[in-house]
Amino acid sequence: xxxxxxxGVALNAALCGAVRxxxxxxxxxxxxxxxxxxxxxxxxxxxxKKGGAYLIIAGAVPFVPLGLIAVLGARKVLDAMAVAxxxxxxxxxx
Amino acid sequence: MKTFxxxxxxxxxxxxxxxxxxxxxxxxxxxMATGAAVGGIQVGAGILMFFAVRWAQQNPLVRLLDDHxxxxxxxxxxxxxxxxxxxxxxxxxxxxxxxxxxxxxERLRLPTPRFTDADRESLLSTLKERIQASR
Numbered sequence: 001x002x003x004x005x006x007x008g009v010a011l012n013a014a015l016c017g018a019v020r021x022x023x024x025x026x027x028x029x030x031x032x033x034x035x036x037x038x039x040x041x042x043x044x045x046x047x048x049k050k051g052g053a054y055l056i057i058a059g060a061v062p063f064v065p066l067g068l069i070a071v072l073g074a075r076k077v078l079d080a081m082a083v084a085x086x087x088x089x090x091x092x093x094x
Numbered sequence: 095m096k097t098f099x100x101x102x103x104x105x106x107x108x109x110x111x112x113x114x115x116x117x118x119x120x121x122x123x124x125x126m127a128t129g130a131a132v133g134g135i136q137v138g139a140g141i142l143m144f145f146a147v148r149w150a151q152q153n154p155l156v157r158l159l160d161d162h163x164x165x166x167x168x169x170x171x172x173x174x175x176x177x178x179x180x181x182x183x184x185x186x187x188x189x190x191x192x193x194x195x196x197x198x199x200e201r202l203r204l205p206t207p208r209f210t211d212a213d214r215e216s217l218l219s220t221l222k223e224r225i226q227a228s229r
Contacts, residue, residue, distance in 0.1 A: 065138035086175035
């Protein structure tokens with residue numbers, strides 16, 4: 001879990017709250033997406049980074065362009081994992 | 095180390111994308127001025143497009159290092175790190191389509207349409223040489 005994804009999910013939640021009065025049905029759908037992202041943040045915090053990052057991305061996509069902040073945060077987590085996996089693979093072969 | 099940045103000219107280039115992002119922002123502001131709240135989405139998309147173009151200008155899409163290739167085609171795209179010795183073959187189907195197949199069965203598409211002709215040729219020939227040298 002990184003700060004960028006937390007801020008992104010918080011902004012998505014704020015947008016969801018902002019449209020609640022005018023579009024209650026849409027806000028319910030968006031709230032479900034925020035819940036999905038929040039679950040992803042929880043999973044990241046508990047150590048299941050890959051699944052958590054994908055949940056953050058899935059929940060943030062309906063909020064694009066604002067949702068890209070959370071998407072990029074989650075992508076950083078996945079990229080860091082890819083680098084760690086690559087380094088392990090390289091070290092294992094040498 | 096060889097680095098390959100996105101080209102500046104043509105529709106795939108960063109200059110056109112900068113203009114397109116500016117146009118999105120202007121249209122979005124005009125839409126908001128006429129009372130259409132959806133213009134906010136256009137403004138947001140334009141600003142994010144500016145950031146994406148800026149990212150592409152500052153970061154190489156492909157880096158060829160001593161023993162591996164490092165590829166990240168966009169800010170939200172995945173990062174691919176592949177050792178040359180893990181590459182099975184390089185397939186060039188057309189100018190726009192080139193793939194690296196790994197020994198684990200992954201098929202990675204290289205972002206060749208985003209490079210100049212000279213850069214594309216250089217990338218493909220260097221990659222081919224390094225794959226053969228690692229065997």
